[in-house]
Amino acid sequence: MPSLSYDLLLQSITPVDRSREAALRSRVDGKAKPVGSLGRLEDLAVQLGLIWQPAPPRTGRAAVFMFAGDHGIAAENVSPFPASVTALMVAACLNGTAGINLLAQAAGAEVVVVDAGVNGDLPPHPELINCKIRHGSRNSVVEPALTLAEARQAITVAAEMVRRAIDDGLDIVAIGEVGISNTTAAALLAHRLGPAPLADCVGPGTGLDAAGVAHKLAVAGRAAARSAATAPLDVLAEFGGYEIAMMCGAILGAASKRRPVMIDGFIAGSAALVAIRLVPAVRDYCVFSHRSAERGHGQMLRSLDAEPYLDLGLRLGEGTGAVLAVPLVRAAAGILNGMADLADVLTASEAAS
Numbered sequence: 001m002p003s004l005s006y007d008l009l010l011q012s013i014t015p016v017d018r019s020r021e022a023a024l025r026s027r028v029d030g031k032a033k034p035v036g037s038l039g040r041l042e043d044l045a046v047q048l049g050l051i052w053q054p055a056p057p058r059t060g061r062a063a064v065f066m067f068a069g070d071h072g073i074a075a076e077n078v079s080p081f082p083a084s085v086t087a088l089m090v091a092a093c094l095n096g097t098a099g100i101n102l103l104a105q106a107a108g109a110e111v112v113v114v115d116a117g118v119n120g121d122l123p124p125h126p127e128l129i130n131c132k133i134r135h136g137s138r139n140s141v142v143e144p145a146l147t148l149a150e151a152r153q154a155i156t157v158a159a160e161m162v163r164r165a166i167d168d169g170l171d172i173v174a175i176g177e178v179g180i181s182n183t184t185a186a187a188l189l190a191h192r193l194g195p196a197p198l199a200d201c202v203g204p205g206t207g208l209d210a211a212g213v214a215h216k217l218a219v220a221g222r223a224a225a226r227s228a229a230t231a232p233l234d235v236l237a238e239f240g241g242y243e244i245a246m247m248c249g250a251i252l253g254a255a256s257k258r259r260p261v262m263i264d265g266f267i268a269g270s271a272a273l274v275a276i277r278l279v280p281a282v283r284d285y286c287v288f289s290h291r292s293a294e295r296g297h298g299q300m301l302r303s304l305d306a307e308p309y310l311d312l313g314l315r316l317g318e319g320t321g322a323v324l325a326v327p328l329v330r331a332a333a334g335i336l337n338g339m340a341d342l343a344d345v346l347t348a349s350e351a352a353s
């Protein structure tokens with residue numbers, strides 16, 4: 001399969017056919033239950049039906065793509081943790097002991113680890129996909145974090161990876177990340193693309209205290225003041241990281257193949273924001289899995305008109321919230337594919353009596 005150029009990738013994404021929505025809704029309403037009694041799982045079932053139509057939704061194989069990248073803005077002390085933790089978490093993930101490994105296992109999802117731009121040479125590992133674009137992004141306080149060419153490259157490489165995985169039988173795509181200081185990059189994307197006041201987008205991340213958050217807000221303010229960009233790709237290049245750009249590409253890749261894509265928390269949400277601002281139809285394929293405890297996530301979800309399924313107070317990233325919602329997608333597809341119709345159940349009981 002030849003890989004799609006950036007422009008063709010964007011052009012290949014089309015909205016779901018809404019003319020089928022009412023029929024799908026009445027199918028769900030007609031199942032063996034009081035109308036509405038499976039709550040928001042019913043909306044999810046309709047969304048899956050719309051994504052997969054005319055075929056029944058498939059949910060057997062799920063994988064979380066965890067993209068890793070470092071951030072030049074880490075030099076401004078916007079995180080309580082040193083940037084070296086990014087590479088260490090990649091290593092933990094590769095040996096199966098990171099949070100995402102355990103949660104993905106519980107949810108029945110594979111984990112794919114991608115080096116998008118870690119600052120350091122990771123030892124080769126059979127399960128590490130090396131797509132490193134650079135040893136960390138540039139410091140967006142002083143210059144654009146990525147070049148436009150790098151942003152496009154990150155998007156197309158990740159989209160291709162996901163498109164191939166789907167061709168090989170992947171049914172559910174989930175995205176996550178690791179990258180120390182990336183809550184600052186995500187806050188800048190949320191601010192500019194929401195749009196939303198910067199102070200509403202900057203939060204404690206991995207655990208800054210009030211003084212730390214004030215410093216982070218001042219640093220982010222300097223980065224925001226440096227560039228007036230508002231076009232989504234420009235904003236991504238100005239403030240984003242390589243892992244955020246690759247998550248954006250993964251989302252676009254899933255949408256281009258008409259597959260649901262599970263969006264994790266605040267950082268993954270910022271990638272979804274870029275993808276949806278690039279191609280609004282992408283929204284039809286996104287499943288907003290959970291509400292992160294990070295301050296800016298509520299604002300970001302409002303910008304996306306999204307109501308997530310889970311609210312567990314998670315604020316880890318890595319794709320942890322995304323995989324936890326995979327069983328909900330399977331359950332919703334089960335309702336559509338396997339659940340009896342109320343009319344049939346009632347007829348059977350009449351026939352038996």
Ligand SMILES: Cc1cc2ncn([C@H]3O[C@H](COP(=O)(O)O)[C@@H](O)[C@H]3O)c2cc1C
Nearest residue numbers: 079177178179180181182183205206316317
């Ligand atoms: C041990 C550890 C594991 C993580 N896994 C994900 N993150 C999360 O926290 C980081 C972003 O927060 P901030 O902007 O405050 O640095 C990212 O690596 C994100 O994936 C982690 C952070 C740490 C410390």
Ligand SMILES: O=C(O)c1cccnc1
Nearest residue numbers: 265266267292315316317
């Ligand atoms: O919600 C997230 O994605 C998140 C929040 C804090 C730190 N890392 C990730």
